[in-house]
Amino acid sequence: MTYLKHPVSEDRPVHIGLIGAGWIGSFHAESVAKRIPNVVLEAIADPVLPAVEALASRLGVSKISVDPADVINDPNVDAVLVAAPARFHSELIAAAARAGKHVFCEKPGGRTVEELDAALDAAEVSRVIVQFGFNRRYAADFAAARTLIDTGAVGTPQLMRSLTRDPGSDAGIANPERIPPGTIFLETLIHDFDTLNWLNPGAVPVRVHAVADALVAPEAKAGGLLDTAVVTVTYSNGAIAVAEANFNALYGYDVRGEVFGSAGMVTAGGPQAFSAASYTATGINSATVRLNVDLFHDAYTAELAHFVDSVTCRRDDLQGPAGHVPGGTDARNALAVALAAMRSAETGVPVEITSIAQLRPAEPEPDLVGEKA
Incomplete structure (x- = not known):
């Protein structure tokens, strides 16, 4: 448009x-x-x-x-x-x-x-034009995974995984009272929910089951802070996805994705700063990234560049590194999963997405003609 x-x-x-x-x-x-x-x-x-x-x-x-x-x-x-x-x-x-x-x-x-x-x-x-900051779409490895999915490399998605482990310290979470309740779903796992939606084009989430607790900072649980969560999402095409998060990965900032399907598998992400590693008498060692603005430096820049190009061309369908601009439908679908996860974590039972909102795919289902099941 x-x-x-x-x-x-x-x-x-x-x-x-x-x-x-x-x-x-x-x-x-x-x-x-x-x-x-x-x-x-x-x-x-x-x-x-x-x-x-x-x-x-x-x-x-x-x-x-x-x-x-x-x-x-x-x-x-x-x-x-x-x-x-x-x-x-x-x-x-x-x-x-x-x-x-x-x-x-x-x-x-x-x-x-x-x-x-x-x-x-x-x-x-x-x-x-309204664009939302789903930066993983603009990370080179995640964008490459989506391209492989579009070309049929995994066939029909069956099992999916996305994880976010925020870096921590020996002291655990600093100032837990400043973190609003629901943060792990609305502000951390929201990235994983969008990533899973995006890596399963043409499908929408239909059911969510979440388990969450305060394992990093148990003393903050009374205030509503949950720092560890696992969420299972079932999609309209039958794919089953798992999203997980934790606020205290001592080894670095760890973000990964995986899609397994009828024809193969693609993976993306990881905490390594670069592929080089040392092999010595003390073991194998590789430097890891500690900050989101380091791990996703280029992705953060690319998403804003896409926005500027879209505004300049006055189009919200301008194709960029991640395809179309992540817009209202994408934000709405990810938010619905986050809200369902919050409700499921509170009640202990699965939540139907239709009880949160009526969703529609953000993009058409890919053509998988010639796929070998």
């Missing part, structure tokens, strides 16, 4: 306003300011003024505010990059859309399907 209501001149850089100057917002700001062509970081807003001032000074941005509305309503801002806490995502998407701004939003798109739907409705009415 081509969007013409809020055109951006192709001979003018896309001017982006950032909302959220925290960890990932700061990294995105650096990408916009230093790593992506044809884009200008126009303004930054965050309620914490010192954070805004420090980031703006480092990147040479003159417009700063503690009020997101100042960025959204700035006539020089073409698009808004939302990196605020998750509880504000939907309302910021809706506000930006009503102001005629294109939106790149970090995951999740909302904390309920209803609030996400309201934001997507506002974007549809205003005819603006």
Whole structure:
């Protein structure tokens, strides 16, 4: 679909306003300011003024505010990059859309399907592009796995796996009281749910069963923090997927995916910083990545570059390294799995996705003509 209501001149850089100057917002700001062509970081807003001032000074941005509305309503801002806490995502998407701004939003798109739907409705009415930050789609190894799936290398997916193990320390989780309940599903495993959906094109999740506990920081369980989870997802094409997460991988930041099917298997990811390893009398040793912005440095950059290209061309179907822009349907499908997992973990029983939302595939089922079962 081509969007013409809020055109951006192709001979003018896309001017982006950032909302959220925290960890990932700061990294995105650096990408916009230093790593992506044809884009200008126009303004930054965050309620914490010192954070805004420090980031703006480092990147040479003159417009700063503690009020997101100042960025959204700035006539020089073409698009808004939302990196605020998750509880504000939907309302910021809706506000930006009503102001005629294109939106790149970090995951999740909302904390309920209803609030996400309201934001997507506002974007549809205003005819603006909305892209969500599912960065694994832009990682070279995951993108290669998807290409192999598209060419029929695995046939019909039957068993799938995705995992996220966040790096930790001997001290365990720092400041667990600052982590909102449901984080492991809504902000960590949401990546795994999107990855599984994306690696199973044409199918939708239909049933979810989750088990979760506080094994890293048991003392935080009373406050609602769960730090370890395993989620089983059954898909409309019969595939069975497992997603797992833990907040304390002492050996590094570990993200992996696997799809096994009727014709073969593909894998992607891992914690190794590079393929080199030493073999000595003490054993085999390989350096590992410790930060998300290191493991997915190029993927974070590529997803924003895709967004800028889409805004410049005024198309939400512009193909990039991950195929189409991860949009509203993708965000909605991943959120529905996360909410079902939360409910299942609370009740101890499987949850039908239809009790959360009616879903539709984000893309057509691949043509597997010639597959040998």
